[in-house]
Amino acid sequence: MPASSSTPRWRSALSVLRPSHSHTAFTATLLLMASAMASRVIGLVKTKYIAYLLGRTAAADAFNAAFQLPDMISYFLVGGAASITFVTMLTRYRDSGREAEGERVMSIILTTMALVLGTAIIVAEFAAPLYVKLLLRGFENDPDKAALCVHLTRILLPAQLFFLAGGVFAAVLLVRKQFAVQAITPLVYNCGIIFGGVLLVHQMGASSLAIGAVAGAFLGPFLLNAIWAHRAGMRFRPRLDWSNPGLHEWVRMSVPLMLGVSLVTADNWIINYFASHTGGAISLLTYAKQLFTAPVAIGQAAGAASLPFLATLYGKADREPFAKAVNASVSRILAFSILLTAFMIAMAFPAVDLFLRGGAFHRADSGTMASYFAIFSVSLCLWSAQAIYARAFYAAGNTLTPMVAGTIVTIASLPIYWSLYQAMGAPGLAIASDVGILIQTLTLAILLNRRKMAPLRGLEYAELGRSLVAAGLSYAALAGLLRFFSTTSRMRELLLLCVASVVFVAIAGGVLKITGSALPEQLLGRLRKRR
Secondary structure, eight states, rough: OOOOOOOHHHHHTTTTTHHHHHHHEEEEEEHHHHHHHHHHHHHHHHHHHHHHTTTSSHHHHHHHHTTTHHHHHHHHHHTTTTHHHHHHHHHHHTTTOOOOHHHHHHHHHHHHHHHHHHHHHHHHHHHHHHHHHSSGGGGGGOOOHHHHHHHHHHTTTTTTHHHHHHHHHHHHHHHHHHHHOGGGGHHHHHHHHHHHHHHHHHHTHHHHHHHHHHHHHIIIIIIIHHHHHHHOOOOOOOOOTOOOHHHHHHHHHHHHHHHHHOOOHHHHHHHHHHHTTTTTTHHHHHHHHHHHHHHHHHHHHHHHHHHHHHHHHTTTTHHHHHHHHHHHHHHHHHHHHHHHHHHHHTTHHHHHHHOOBBTTTTTTHHHHHHEEEEEETTTHHHHHHHHHHHHHHHHHTOOOOHHHHHHHHHHHHHHHHHHHHHSSSSHHHHHHHHHHHHHHHHHHHHHHTTSSOHHHHHHHSHHHHHHHHHHHHHHHHHHHHTTTTTOOOOHHHHHHHHHHHHHHHHHHHHHHHHOSSEEEEEEEHHHHHHO
């Protein structure tokens, strides 16, 4: 019997799984979304602490840019395989009753990649000065900033080994539908940075934050995942076997991710390249991006939780449930993101100033950063949706198509970043980021549509239209509210945000209710289930 018209599509899509799978999928998504939001909260505290200590100084630019080389090495050599291709592979081994073989393959791949990544890290330790000179060219105007960036980069590089191993162990837990540890590891990592600064900043300055990051990567993403994976039955043994078929399959799936460049990752690299020519721009754009990406965790967590379930759906003969699940997830994320965007843009300055002002971060910095934050917020729904679309390809074992598409989009976007930076400076980089992620999301959506994996006609356009109307009216009300509030003090900013939240919920919720939207009931239903 088909689902009734009053049944939300996302429930209908999940119903194709066994009842226990449906409940697990729902619970996993809630847990990972909650943990991701908790991680973002701690991440925001970390951002606040860094801004308090360093502000928009040369040291702040150096510290924020120092993560770039380690991230690039991990991206190009590991290719996201620990968290994406590994989940797909291990899910297939588990579903076919070959867990022992999957465990052996996991040991071989992890040993091989640890050797490769370790070698690359050693090379990068020596090449760090050249890297800073070439890809952060603006630092040449400040030799002390460039030297500090090199020093911090060298401290941060070894952490990538912990992320690699931790990602593989996390994949083992995800395949076993064990999500609790994922709620903790990001918190430990961010707390490591904070405690590193608290304990050592007076002796070591910005280096204390980098040391804290390495300690956090070891204790959280690596150690906790390793312990829980071992308790779940995983037995890792260092192995090298170049002829292993599983290793060959992993390489085949991962090479596209290693060779390609997705704008999702390259966006920060491109922004830093241009922003390095403007003092303080890297720091303010980084803070704005970190504040903006807190809500993006909703889409990223939903995508991470959905990957093993989408892989299971895609493995069935009937692919329609897979398409429905993808479209339902995207529709839900888009609708909520559109609403949240209205609030974020309207309240950009009071939120930024209330949260970050203090220490080395001044009110003038808040005004500049708020404009970046508001611009980034326009693309919130796109960042969230592309995370689901990308994992739809990964669940099907197709990493080549998104790699080629992502690389083409990244290359095509470079002139956009250059031209907008030349015309507008740092704000132009934020606008270019929005344009680039729009192209990226549309490209993935069109490719899925052409392959009939997730037809665009399956999106819930009526629900999205209701969200747009509610967002527009809510933004107009909040813009009007700003006329009656000055934001000269912290207390007034806090009061303004509280009142704005009430007004936003009342208007947005009222409009959605009047127009017959299912979103309020879905949200309330989730809250009831969590109780």
